[in-house]
Amino acid sequence: MNYFLYFDPGLGAMIVQAVVAVAAGVLLFSKNVMYKVKAFFGLLKKDDDTYDSIDIEEQDTDTHDQPQK
Amino acid sequence: MTNHKNNIHQASFRDPSGYMFHDGKTLRRCINPIYFPQYKKLTESGFFKTLIDNGLLIPHVETSASEEKIVITPEEIPFITNPYEWSFEQFKHAALHTLKIQKYALSKGFILKDASAYNVTFHKGKPIFIDTLSFDFYEEGTPWRAYKQFITHFFGPLVLAKYHGTEVFKMLQTHIDGIPVKLIASMLPGKSKLSSTLFTNIHLLAKMESKHSEDYKAETKVAKLSKKAQNNILESLFDYIKKLEIKEASEWGDYYNKTNYETAAFQAKKELIKAWVAPLQPQKLIDVGGNDGTFARTVLDKVPHIIVTDIDSNAVDYNYKQIQQNKETNMLPFVCDVLQPAPGIGFNNTERSSLIERLQEYAPDVTMALALIHHITLSGNVPFEKSAEFFAKFSENLIIEFPTREDSWVVSLLVRKREFINHFDFYNEANFEAGYKKFFHLEKKEAVSGTKRVLYLFKKMK
Numbered sequence: 206m207n208y209f210l211y212f213d214p215g216l217g218a219m220i221v222q223a224v225v226a227v228a229a230g231v232l233l234f235s236k237n238v239m240y241k242v243k244a245f246f247g248l249l250k251k252d253d254d255t256y257d258s259i260d261i262e263e264q265d266t267d268t269h270d271q272p273q274k
Numbered sequence: 275m276t277n278h279k280n281n282i283h284q285a286s287f288r289d290p291s292g293y294m295f296h297d298g299k300t301l302r303r304c305i306n307p308i309y310f311p312q313y314k315k316l317t318e319s320g321f322f323k324t325l326i327d328n329g330l331l332i333p334h335v336e337t338s339a340s341e342e343k344i345v346i347t348p349e350e351i352p353f354i355t356n357p358y359e360w361s362f363e364q365f366k367h368a369a370l371h372t373l374k375i376q377k378y379a380l381s382k383g384f385i386l387k388d389a390s391a392y393n394v395t396f397h398k399g400k401p402i403f404i405d406t407l408s409f410d411f412y413e414e415g416t417p418w419r420a421y422k423q424f425i426t427h428f429f430g431p432l433v434l435a436k437y438h439g440t441e442v443f444k445m446l447q448t449h450i451d452g453i454p455v456k457l458i459a460s461m462l463p464g465k466s467k468l469s470s471t472l473f474t475n476i477h478l479l480a481k482m483e484s485k486h487s488e489d490y491k492a493e494t495k496v497a498k499l500s501k502k503a504q505n506n507i508l509e510s511l512f513d514y515i516k517k518l519e520i521k522e523a524s525e526w527g528d529y530y531n532k533t534n535y536e537t538a539a540f541q542a543k544k545e546l547i548k549a550w551v552a553p554l555q556p557q558k559l560i561d562v563g564g565n566d567g568t569f570a571r572t573v574l575d576k577v578p579h580i581i582v583t584d585i586d587s588n589a590v591d592y593n594y595k596q597i598q599q600n601k602e603t604n605m606l607p608f609v610c611d612v613l614q615p616a617p618g619i620g621f622n623n624t625e626r627s628s629l630i631e632r633l634q635e636y637a638p639d640v641t642m643a644l645a646l647i648h649h650i651t652l653s654g655n656v657p658f659e660k661s662a663e664f665f666a667k668f669s670e671n672l673i674i675e676f677p678t679r680e681d682s683w684v685v686s687l688l689v690r691k692r693e694f695i696n697h698f699d700f701y702n703e704a705n706f707e708a709g710y711k712k713f714f715h716l717e718k719k720e721a722v723s724g725t726k727r728v729l730y731l732f733k734k735m736k
Contacts, residue, residue, distance in 0.1 A: 217484070229506040
């Protein structure tokens, strides 16, 4: 690491992420497949959590040089 | 601003990038030169602006800039709640909020260098990220350094709450840097190992942490992790957390459906509260033991900022959901047990202030305590004088409801004392008034029609 250690990230936690990512990848892949299958049969349920998705709707990051709204 | 070094905020010392300080009544943030490159890039690239425009990060303005320091002033947050005071849904949203910011940061070449639950609080009805200096440059191929912190501060407590209820959030009072991974793993049932998300993020992590805990010289090579792989971790954690639910029977959740009074009486109480609150013209109001905010909502359009606390996490959850649905911005709910309010914790016992300290600073103009005193007095065995002392610590005007001995709740609480029932003969209006008059002046008193309850308005003695 060439930047200072602000806090100890935990070595095990840094290493384990490689495995976590693989498991996550498999899960996300199967989720996408299931999503497509469900969508095909019209079985998608509406989400009742009020928190929206992980993605940010961008107007975008480079707006600072565009005219203000 | 000359002597601001003496006014450094007690929670702001861990990060060498800068610190918060009190400049008179205003809270400002000083940025040290070590963080200038990051701060400049975050500002110039429009990164801060996007997060602020999307309501994800607390807005700030640059107040001054020199070679030694940059001072920014963030928007004021009237009251800070801590993770051990959140309901399940609030905790969940704070976690999702953190992941969302990390994912966005990653796409723009930054990372969250920490994922502390204290970096999120609730403001204007929504979670908001408050540590503007938590971002750093992303270095290609590196794993997320705050990953473990995310697990110990957010993921672990949430998963534990699923199995053991929201009481586990209180463990964060004794573990300011999150619940240790090993402890989380030990508290989960064996079947949790069958979930690939729980197995990898908790059980395997716990194993790897103990395996590598003796790497004193930082010799072991840290594995590379692609950006895509890190995104997968973030997305799968997001999906998992979003689906998390708890099954907890509510102490009060269904309270208003099984109250001991009629709809008319309920309405009478609402009208009385409206009529009493209006002339006080409060800017800030707190409803202690306010359940899901039903009574606070009767004055929501007249008071700029309202806090509603309750002992029951489900009631707070229900209130929080209503806030989201109605898009209310001036109501802040959180979990609080009056008999055991959150203490001051962390380094020096001052890193996170106690509930009383925060309430004193908040200084509500009106305090409401409806249908609460019989629980404090009869379930908690707190004498009237002691509870009056508690309210006097932070209340200017106190609207308090006194259920008389004839009230069915009181009857039930008294019979449960069984052979000790005579010890509670003091529970009556006269003794209640006498106790409260040691700290307050009695301003108004009126029976709530259709009930066996009396509403009081007290003003604190100068």
